[in-house]
Amino acid sequence: MNLPIYLDNNATTPTDPRVVEAMIPYFTEFFGNAASRNHPFGWKAEEAVSYAREQIAALIGANEKEIIFTSGATESNNLALKGVYEMYAAKGNHFITVSTEHKAILDACKHLEKQGAEVTYLSVGEDGLLNVEQIAEAMKPDTVLVSVMYGNNELGVIQPIREIGALCKERGVLFHTDATQAVGKIPVDVMADHIDLMSFTAHKMYGPKGVGALYVRRKNPRVKVTAQLDGGGHERGMRSGTLNVTGIVGFGKACELCRLEMADEAKRLSALRDKLENALLTVEESYLNGNKANRLPHTTNISFKYVEGEGLMMGIKDIAVSSGSACTSASLEPSYVLKSLGLDDELAHSSLRFGLGRFTTEEEIDFTIKCVSDAVQRLRDMSPLWEMFKEGIDLKSIQWSEH
């Protein structure tokens, strides 16, 4: 067992060695530009890109023509939101999204608001889930797009995507989902889920960093987005730039592996996750965040009351976890996702997100259970707050004086 143990697979995943193997020939021998139309270096690259498109489309029930390659999920999210805003300006300017979305969505919405968009941010229940009724109520005649993430990156909760998709279809509103955490982990079917646009990325499913995709529906309805990067007109004019052939080959292989192994892997991971979660929830004053039933198989998010967050992170140095999204982990602010579930700052600070992955072993989980439980115990032994709590003092009733 190598230390530190990596349990931050929601931030990024190791590249599967089989993916690396698939990529290597496209670094060396087949280095052509997929847009070169008059020699075999170009054809070979284009052929590899087409094959990857099929592998990717097969995982999500799409047609390969509906896959637009990007540099990653953040770019896909930007292209979906900003691209729809520009393309459908004549139809309306109202967007509906959720306060627990990833920063890439929220920041893009903020940007659009400055441009004149009206955005409704729905809040979630204590369990992190949205009710499809909330969306129905928020819809207006000028609503253009609903964007709801598939599986939440911090909690793992899965939103009622199929119901939301059906509602949007019925109302003639476009539906985008940021499925970065869900694709490759659970079955996602863009047809059954009535998804019009979907963002996802390779590096969250054991593929390489720097490559992602936006699914753009071609039929019923035919969806279009305005390009955010202009140039050679690649990707049906929606995204210019020389294709990252090697990365795309890796992305394709990663999708294929997920498609073939997902069912068994989800069972294995949820068993390990449940073992970890059940053990940590036996620690006194520890709480699970988010809905337990509708959840990604590899994620759990647990708060440890009366423990100081930074101390906890320092106390479990042998385990790589995070207290929230990697994209915001440099900031000392508590997670806005946990806060929108109703957690106070302190509890949000003392929460850990565990993201298990393909290479996580039972031995690592056993070690983690012991390491985290011990660290919590140790920190509480030194904590006057814990002592007061044990003495039965209601901490909320105390008036702290300023020093």
Added chain:
Amino acid sequence: MENRIYLDNAATSPLDPEVMEAMIPVMRDYYGNPSSTHAHGRKVKGMMEEARGSVAKLLGCSPAEIFFTSGGTEADNLALRSAVKDLGVKNIISSPIEHHAVLHTAEELAHKGMAELHLLPILPNGHVDMQALEQLLQTHKNCMVSLMHANNEVGNLLDMQRVAELCQKHQAYFHSDTVQTMGHYRFNLSELPVDFLAGAAHKFNGPKGVGFAFIRKGRKISPLITGGSQERELRGGTENIYGIIGLAKALEISYRDIDSKSAKISALKFLMLEKLKAEIPGVEFNGDAEGESLYTILSVSFPPNPIGPMLLFNLDLAGISASGGSACSSGSTVGSHVIQCLRPGTDRTTVRFSFGKFNTEEDILSTVAKLKEWYA
């Protein structure tokens, strides 16, 4: 792809084995997210910052002025779009023979009414009309000049120092698409007063899917891709760490070998040029091939001949990979906008041969021999 001759290095270049060696361990073992605060994340963050430092040192700028992107197209878009959005640019001065990443972006901004686009006249030898540039700068305020360092189809080199100084004199911003010259020429950005540059690793024997923008300190712009605070809040998205390591390594190798590499490639270009002149009656060269021209590109204009429309196809059958122009539009039926500009309505045939460090004299001689069969 054994036994084939690759003369399309301006479309994309073979990955240097040394670069691959630097990248594979990153893919295999250093898989953290650079934004994560734990050991896995800190390790790759450190590697990434080292790569940024190395690129900055080679270019003579500060690491804080290097922003990694998904490639040259994104870097060009970032410069133009944010100059209009954030720097108050109202006039974009460019040329009709720019790469589409610049030209189409500028046209889009003009179409939206966000800026006026001025395209400079091109002289018969393919260079931009500097007098016209100066006049425009004198008569217009809030300008950004976007001119590529070397044209990707005909190889004409811009006098960047002169344009930069003109821009400085007239308080205009200067962006240059240096995608074709990065790694082939030395840049010293502490002395060259340019505001924005765009580079793409795969054009200097690095990986595809990664590039960078140089943005001079003090040019306060906002991101095109929002979400996450990566790249000093200028470019959201998990960083392509192995690509970034590969980019830095490729640039280091390019600079390390720059003198021998440029001498070698330049010799190949002139060998081809002289041989073609001697062997093929009526052959001409587009642009300023023997003057101010990038040493990796030779754009050949063949006289009208029945084989003309099928020339690239026949070259391909003969095992030689070249192109008619930019790869980005090689499938289009419109033809090259660059050749249209330089030789309107021509019935001659253009082939762009572009050379790299892995080409040999033999490659050139076999190619010329083949062409001679058809044209002599």
